[in-house]
Amino acid sequence: MDEMDQPNRPAHHLFSSVRQALLDWLFPIHCVGCRAPGAAICPACAATIRYPTQGFCSSCGRPAALSRPGEICRRCLAGLPALDANYAAAFAAGVLRQAIHQFKYAGQSHLAGPLTDILLAWWRAFAFPVDLVIPVPLHPLRERERGYNQALLLSRRFSAGAGLPHSAHALQRHRPTRPQVGLNAHQRRENVAGAFSCVAPDLVAGKRILLIDDVTTTGATLCAAADALRQAGAHAVTALTIARPMPGLTNSEFHGI
Numbered sequence: 464m465d466e467m468d469q470p471n472r473p474a475h476h477l478f479s480s481v482r483q484a485l486l487d488w489l490f491p492i493h494c495v496g497c498r499a500p501g502a503a504i505c506p507a508c509a510a511t512i513r514y515p516t517q518g519f520c521s522s523c524g525r526p527a528a529l530s531r532p533g534e535i536c537r538r539c540l541a542g543l544p545a546l547d548a549n550y551a552a553a554f555a556a557g558v559l560r561q562a563i564h565q566f567k568y569a570g571q572s573h574l575a576g577p578l579t580d581i582l583l584a585w586w587r588a589f590a591f592p593v594d595l596v597i598p599v600p601l602h603p604l605r606e607r608e609r610g611y612n613q614a615l616l617l618s619r620r621f622s623a624g625a626g627l628p629h630s631a632h633a634l635q636r637h638r639p640t641r642p643q644v645g646l647n648a649h650q651r652r653e654n655v656a657g658a659f660s661c662v663a664p665d666l667v668a669g670k671r672i673l674l675i676d677d678v679t680t681t682g683a684t685l686c687a688a689a690d691a692l693r694q695a696g697a698h699a700v701t702a703l704t705i706a707r708p709m710p711g712l713t714n715s716e717f718h719g720i
């Protein structure tokens with residue numbers, strides 16, 4: 464049975480900060496966008512990141528009365544019945560898209576820091592009641608290949624920063640799935656249907672769960688994960704990701720994430 468992770472573990476944090484200082488010294492950090500030294504996303508490049516505005520569905524771009532920027536309209540949410548809402552803090556374009564790509568496919572795990580900061584900035588402005596934070600899991604084979612689960616790196620930092628309980632292992636991906644890149648909406652749903660299971664129903668029953676992942680495109684993965692949590696008795700499941708494609712881009716135009 465899974466135990467909830469402690470949001471603050473001093474020894475772990477000390478080890479992380481010593482390790483990060485050593486890594487910074489060995490491999491000075493350069494901006495993903497312009498290669499300027501000093502920060503993974505420099506202030507000039509960070510200023511070009513595009514954020515959704517309130518009053519518009521950030522998926523289809525239509526005007527909609529929504530409570531928070533980065534939310535999707537009822538029509539877009541209708542295809543994701545297991546989710547109560549699906550928020551993305553920013554749009555995956557320019558430097559942010561590059562950063563997410565490097566984070567996910569090029570081993571640049573240090574980008575978890577600046578990318579989580581984007582989630583936390585959104586959360587501090589638009590927080591809502593949540594009982595437990597859970598990352599979208601990778602299948603163990605994929606995690607071994609990549610060396611880490613990018614969603615878990617984000618959700619750990621996020622939950623510590625937001626002061627929310629976190630569980631790394633309540634949800635598991637028990638079936639390896641093809642990467643969603645290049646699949647249409649229908650194929651994405653089929654690809655991930657039934658791929659997840661909740662192995663700690665005691666932990667999620669009756670809770671308001673916040674699912675964390677790096678990006679959302681059609682929402683199919685988040686919905687399949689939410690479905691497993693609902694079957695385990697979750698009271699509500701909401702998703703928060705760093706970014707989604709700009710409205711109007713088709714999946715085939717949105718290569719690579």
Ligand SMILES: [Zn+2]
Nearest residue numbers: 494497505508
């Ligand atoms: Zn830069």
Ligand SMILES: [Zn+2]
Nearest residue numbers: 520523536539
């Ligand atoms: Zn919409």
